[in-house]
Amino acid sequence: MFLAIVFLMSTVIFATCSCGEVNSKAEYKGDQISAQGLLSQNATKGEKNIIQTSNKSIRIMARNVTELKQIIQQRQQEMVQEIQGLNEKKQNVYQNQNRVRLAVHSLLAMENLSGGIGQNISKIAREFNNSVQATIKAEEKIQTRGRFIKFFFGGDSESAEKIEKEVQQNQRRIQKLKQLKEKCSEEVKTILQEQIQNMEQEQMRLQELSQEEKKNKGLFGWLWK
Numbered sequence: 681m682f683l684a685i686v687f688l689m690s691t692v693i694f695a696t697c698s699c700g701e702v703n704s705k706a707e708y709k710g711d712q713i714s715a716q717g718l719l720s721q722n723a724t725k726g727e728k729n730i731i732q733t734s735n736k737s738i739r740i741m742a743r744n745v746t747e748l749k750q751i752i753q754q755r756q757q758e759m760v761q762e763i764q765g766l767n768e769k770k771q772n773v774y775q776n777q778n779r780v781r782l783a784v785h786s787l788l789a790m791e792n793l794s795g796g797i798g799q800n801i802s803k804i805a806r807e808f809n810n811s812v813q814a815t816i817k818a819e820e821k822i823q824t825r826g827r828f829i830k831f832f833f834g835g836d837s838e839s840a841e842k843i844e845k846e847v848q849q850n851q852r853r854i855q856k857l858k859q860l861k862e863k864c865s866e867e868v869k870t871i872l873q874e875q876i877q878n879m880e881q882e883q884m885r886l887q888e889l890s891q892e893e894k895k896n897k898g899l900f901g902w903l904w905k
Contacts (some may be wrong), residue, residue, distance in 0.1 A: 686730075724727070742789045745867045755785045763810075769823045777816050779882045782876035784809045793868050797860045801872075804853050804860075811846045815886060818842045822893055834898030840890040847890065848885050854879055 743749035759782065787805035791798035819838040825836050846862045854876060861872045 695818060730869035740789055741792045743792065745793065745866050745871070748786070748790055748793060748868075751789045752782065752786050756782055758865065761779060769808060773819050773823055776885060777882065779810055779878040783878050784812065786871065786875045790868060790871065794860075794864055794872075801857065801860055806855055807853055808850065811850055815843050815846050818846075819889065821885075822889065830896060830898060832899045835896035837894055840870045840893035843890040845885050845888050850879065850883050854871070854883070 708769055740751055742751055759774075759778045763771045763778075766774065784805045787801050791802045795800050814889075821839045822836050857872070857879075861869050861876065864872060
């Protein structure tokens, strides 16, 4: 009986310790940011810019511009590594859309550096994150569409429409970011402007992709025009 009680107590203690562990290679989920290097480096120092959320993923909040630049650079390196195992078509999709994914990461990390508008910027960043997930799926469908189907039936007009809709919404979000940018400090404004430009370039690319896909009617596609 005594041994059974000791065993049960040991199990409870082990489970409690295990639940308290933080994985230093947290995944990027929604607005929760990956934290490979900075987590292991700062967590031991008890830094408060690292926030553990209910789903155990990690979000890092930059405390100054220097740290923000480090966070952006690290995430950029992680994104390059993430796509290494993908096939060529998926790599192309992610290489293009990573500009927006990196911008989302940057906007979320700068929340504490943006004064009273930080939460507004983060809100737009989360909306962009949802949008980029949708456009990635749509672009993957376009890129993986078979040549035979394209030749006879043209492009994937449904996916093209989804991309075009997201682009229109994102253009409005970019305008809001430009307005908020003017209320930031000069250093933060410079970084935010760079991310806005990346977002704009990606929206232009997606718009062109959508238009080209809709133009491709195929051999028999003209029957449904």
